[in-house]
Amino acid sequence: MANESAPAAEPDPLLRLLLDGEPRTRNQLMDLTGLARSTVTGRLEVLLAQEYVAPYEAAESTGGRPPARFRFNPSARQVLAADVGATHLTVALTDLSGLIIDSVTTPHNIAEGPETVLAELAAHGHRLLGNGRLAGTGVGLPGPVEHLTGRPNHPPIMPGWDSYDVVGRLSREFAGPVLVDNDVNLMALGEHTGRYAEVEHLLFVKVATGIGAGVISGGRLHRGAQGAAGDIGHIQAPGHTELCRCGNTGCLEAIASAAAIAARLRAAGLPAETSQDVVELIRAGNPIATQAVRQAGREIGTVLAACVSLLNPSVIVIGGSLSQAGDSLLAGIREAIYARSLPLATTALQVVASGTGRDAPLRGAAAMVQQYVLGL
Amino acid sequence: MANESAPAAEPDPLLRLLLDGEPRTRNQLMDLTGLARSTVTGRLEVLLAQEYVAPYEAAESTGGRPPARFRFNPSARQVLAADVGATHLTVALTDLSGLIIDSVTTPHNIAEGPETVLAELAAHGHRLLGNGRLAGTGVGLPGPVEHLTGRPNHPPIMPGWDSYDVVGRLSREFAGPVLVDNDVNLMALGEHTGRYAEVEHLLFVKVATGIGAGVISGGRLHRGAQGAAGDIGHIQAPGHTELCRCGNTGCLEAIASAAAIAARLRAAGLPAETSQDVVELIRAGNPIATQAVRQAGREIGTVLAACVSLLNPSVIVIGGSLSQAGDSLLAGIREAIYARSLPLATTALQVVASGTGRDAPLRGAAAMVQQYVLGL
Structure with a gap:
């Protein structure tokens, strides 16, 4: 699957609301979205089946059966996030909230070209992947990327990468969409979704x-x-x-x-x-x-x-x-x-x-995949 | 009502689809939005009651009763659009598609200050208004406008207007929201919604x-x-x-x-x-x-x-x-x-x-109100 400007899904108003991590009852979701009970019920069914939303068990009880509550389930999918630098390569496994579960960093030389570098990226990725379902892969590159295709465009410090089909190469390795952008865009996204x-x-x-x-x-x-x-x-x-x-x-x-x-x-x-x-x-x-x-x-x-x-x-x-x-x-x-x-x-x-420092491109790569997959 | 950054309504997926003017059946709306029949029916009821959507009567018939079709009804509301220039004042009545129904242009001097100019604007507006329901009023000014409040901010060619409450003044005259922006933003909006x-x-x-x-x-x-x-x-x-x-x-x-x-x-x-x-x-x-x-x-x-x-x-x-x-x-x-x-x-x-020329700020003012009222 290629870089695309439109997200994969229409944004779901319930999901968008629940992304803040707060558990909410069916009635609260109706009040906050203005949607009818039948609509909320139907949408919740879909989100529960997709596991994006999970029932929330309250710790305390005031006696009697409390109304069911629901909240966003960031563990529903995993994301591979890669920061391809000029002299280092970092690949991380995150959940849907961008939390880094595990990561590996190795020195490398971007000038060795896309075949070598992406093979190493893929090897790291396969080692990190557990049994979780993969939502997609986000990759940051240190040069201009044509957004529609995910291909590097005359990148000055990346010999051999010009117009290389990064999306096609990594789609042969990993399930789900592969999204590619330049590292500065991902740092902006990481900084924005993190602190701002x-x-x-x-x-x-x-x-x-x-x-x-x-x-x-x-x-x-x-x-x-x-x-x-x-x-x-x-x-x-x-x-x-x-x-x-x-x-x-x-x-x-x-x-x-x-x-x-x-x-x-x-x-x-x-x-x-x-x-x-x-x-x-x-x-x-x-x-x-x-x-x-x-x-x-x-x-x-x-x-x-x-x-x-x-x-x-x-x-x-x-x-x-x-x-x-x-x-x-x-x-x-x-x-x-x-x-x-x-x-x-x-x-x-x-x-x-x-304030995010070295993790900013990884956070941004994870956020790019999250936004795409959840239709945000 | 004041300038606000959030639109008045959540965007309705059916309405957004129908804004292109094409009539569509209930089944087409389900197919194109992915919404359930009950949701489409519920939303159509609301849109029909608001008159934003109207039943569409096909001219031809192929025998038998054709399925009901629905389309956007730009006549559901009217919009007052005003272009306050340095030396001229134009006020227009448009429908929800930005089509100009009637307009009046008079020479004036912006330096006469907000009381004089807005009284003239209001007088033009009242003359133009018929029996239609007013969606809102959009005003373009030839200087910086603080978006949140709709107040001019140190406008160099508008003596007496600094921080004047344009929204409050015009809300006493006209029903619905009053939105104010600088004329260049409205020209951009007019050009964009028109040709691009x-x-x-x-x-x-x-x-x-x-x-x-x-x-x-x-x-x-x-x-x-x-x-x-x-x-x-x-x-x-x-x-x-x-x-x-x-x-x-x-x-x-x-x-x-x-x-x-x-x-x-x-x-x-x-x-x-x-x-x-x-x-x-x-x-x-x-x-x-x-x-x-x-x-x-x-x-x-x-x-x-x-x-x-x-x-x-x-x-x-x-x-x-x-x-x-x-x-x-x-x-x-x-x-x-x-x-x-x-x-x-x-x-x-x-x-x-x-290509839009002198009408660009008016088109933009109408588009600003349309987007706000329809939650676009």
Whole structure:
């Protein structure tokens, strides 16, 4: 089964209500949804047969037989969630609430190509799978993915992956739908379903070797027409003309990514090859590195100010390896956003560091499958 | 009743289906929605009682009694739609499909303040209203509107309107909900529900005295946390430092709006006070004006390229008075968007001139009320 823009099922109003984990009686479900008793009974039968909903046995009793209560059953299905990074591969088994049951992480090299990497992903998956029913598989890749087909689209750091049929390959291994997206979209989804489920409009920004964003609009991931939304690394940073690997000049990524900062620090005689090196220089209190990251934050903030004017989000979450460098990055970003945005759009704007960390893409992959399977 | 972010009703799957105007039998409705016969019967009863759905009498008969068919009844309610411009006021009576039944346009001056303008709007509305049941009133204003309250928020060309309770004032005049939004959002909604109902991700850009945008994401208007989304006129245009009326420098509006172009043409000795003057100079073949508008198009296109990277829309519609200046504006916009955007995001991107023209805000105001009342 392929990536699809429409969910597999129509959203069920009872299920949507019960997803909060609260047990409810038939009468409560009727009151809260406005549905007739016959409709509630019919739908409950279906959800009980699917095991998405289970009877709830109250611990206490007030004497006499209490009315039956029902609640969401996150153990009804399992989800395989995979985070395919440039240098590591993590595969996790989760339940339908995104709770990680078991996981395995191995070092690997994405440049070994899709056959090798996906064979390893499949081997991990088979080892993790128990007797549970599999709802589906969600995969995050470190490059652009065409949403409709789930195929990578000219991914710069993934030689051999361009247009590869990831969905087809993994569908031969696992039951249920296989859904593929880029890791930044999944980090946005993981952050949103985790800490910010109530937030309608959120922007997640990954600052690492590259720079990218995930857009939550109206509580849903906004992927855009081809799945290319959030590609803010190639927005022009005002006043810059540096050559970018994409062939254009002045792209944000060519100026403010960890790779760009590391190059600048090397030119200043500092030992900085990776984003981790940059983080360590800052943790060691190196003033040149600290200044460079703060300035990168300002450049990113200038571009984000444009995003704030366009989308008026209430939360911007900054993640990615460079966000571990302490407050310098965030301070620079905030400075530029508040300098450039109109008052109404920043009235209640929070700019915060990511709290989910390394698990964010896995949580997002699980949430993508959950939303698809439950028709959310 | 006030502006609210949640619609008044839960969306009804039968009604959503029937909105395309096709008559359908009970069995067809069961097949297409997957709902049980009892549910379809129950819901049809409600919709028939509300008159949103009416029995459909086929013209031809094949002998015997044909099965009953049902279809959406756009005459079930009427909608008051108002377009409050800077110098004109239009009030229209529409049906639930947005069809304009009757309308009246009068010159006015928005600076006379909300009491005067809304009294005139109300007088027009009462004259237009017949015996039909009013679903609600939709109002477009030429400035920022805080979505939750429907109150104008520091609108630059509307002295006396800041924080005025438009909803409260008009609720004293008319039955049903009163919904208020800025005119650019309503133009985006009008364009989307009119020509591009099938398009998931669309950007509408108004280029007139000011510059603003309306964002359609996932088929719905994206208003943002405070209703301030789409404010692209104050995004910084790379390489510019002109002072903007907002107090910042280098804003797109300070460089590429009709007001900015007119000022530049006056400095070159040409008679250009309004956007209409600019349009007329171009229609008369003036090369300085043509060149100025094309260059403004490039500046707008550079900012829109950033919007394309962030949102990956499939259609960008250019409207507003300056879009009537012929191909120069569109050519400049296209040139800059294609020069700055990554290939995947522009694979299937259309950049087109608005086709709905002056009726767009009215259509949008009617659509806003329709969506709210029908729970869409």
